[in-house]
Each structure stands twice: as C-alpha cells, then as structure tokens.
Amino acid sequence: xxxxxxxxxxxxxxxxxLKRLMTPESHGPGCHQExxxxxxxxxxxxxxxxxxxxxxxxxxxxxxxxAATQVVNGLVNKGFLVRQASPDDRRALCLSLxxxxxxxxxxxxxxxxxxxxxxxxxxxxxELRTFIDLADRVCSRNHLKE
Numbered sequence: 001x002x003x004x005x006x007x008x009x010x011x012x013x014x015x016x017x018l019k020r021l022m023t024p025e026s027h028g029p030g031c032h033q034e035x036x037x038x039x040x041x042x043x044x045x046x047x048x049x050x051x052x053x054x055x056x057x058x059x060x061x062x063x064x065x066x067a068a069t070q071v072v073n074g075l076v077n078k079g080f081l082v083r084q085a086s087p088d089d090r091r092a093l094c095l096s097l098x099x100x101x102x103x104x105x106x107x108x109x110x111x112x113x114x115x116x117x118x119x120x121x122x123x124x125x126x127e128l129r130t131f132i133d134l135a136d137r138v139c140s141r142n143h144l145k146e
Contacts (some may be wrong), residue, residue: 010093021119022112035080040108042071042082043097049092053086080104 035043038061045060046052058068072095080101086092087143097105120128 018119022116035075035078038071039075039080042068042075043101043105043108046081046095047097047102050096051086053092053094055092057095106133 013026019059040138041061042057044056051058054068054072057072058065061068072083076083079098082096082098082101083093084096120131123131
C-alpha cells in the first residue's frame with residue numbers, strides 16, 4: 001500500500017475516533033439524550049431560521065418532506081417546536097421554538113461547546129488554529145458549507 005493511502009486510512013480512523021469523542025452518547029452513563037441527533041439538528045436549524053417551513057427544512061436536511069414532517073411531529077408533541085400557519089400562505093406551516101425549546105437548545109449548545117473544548121484542550125492556540133485552517137481548506141475545496 002502506498003504511503004498516501006496509508007495516511008488516508010489513518011486519517012479516516014482518527015476522524016472516526018474524533019466523531020465518537022464528540023458524540024454525547026460516548027460519555028458514559030447519565031449522558032442519554034431525550035432527543036435523537038436528527039431532532040437536535042432540526043432544533044438547531046429552526047433556532048437559526050425562525051419561521052422556516054417543512055419543505056425548506058427537508059431540503060436543507062437532504063430528506064423528504066414526509067420524513068421531515070415525522071421528525072417535526074415528534075418535536076411538536078414533546079413541546080420543543082410550534083407549528084403555525086404562514087402569514088404569507090395560510091396553507092403552509094412555519095416552525096418556531098417556544099421558550100422551553102429555545103432554553104433547551106441553548107443549554108445543549110453550551111454543554112456541547114464545553115465537551116468539545118475539553119477534547120481540544122490538548123492543543124495549543126496555534127495548533128487549534130492550524131487544525132481549523134486545515135479543516136476549512138478541505139471543506140471549502142470540496143464545496144462543503146459550514
């Protein structure tokens with residue numbers, strides 16, 4: 001096997017390990033989340049795009065509208081999301097976060113930031129900047145958005 005192929009295999013293993021470290025479920029007992037990762041992603045998107053519709057949400061997630069509706073229904077039933085008629089088109093629905101949903105999203109963001117900061121504390125400021133720059137270069141050259 002060529003050296004570059006071996007390096008790519010090592011990179012794949014390290015990226016997989018990093019992903020496991022950053023996943024809440026990997027942090028032992030008591031870290032059980034009441035929501036699935038897909039539900040947290042929906043909450044994150046709605047928190048940044050208040051009033052987004054199901055169709056746009058599905059498009060951003062790369063799933064069908066019916067799949068997005070299922071995720072949204074679960075969040076509405078748990079009180080994390082509110083569905084309202086669109087002011088522009090009463091047939092369309094807009095999604096928003098009630099106060100409790102917003103509070104939980106903010107708490108989850110804070111917890112995740114603390115967890116990830118603890119993972120990367122082994123890097124100096126300069127090493128962290130280099131890591132970010134390299135990840136940014138790979139993403140931008142492959143047309144990946146943040």
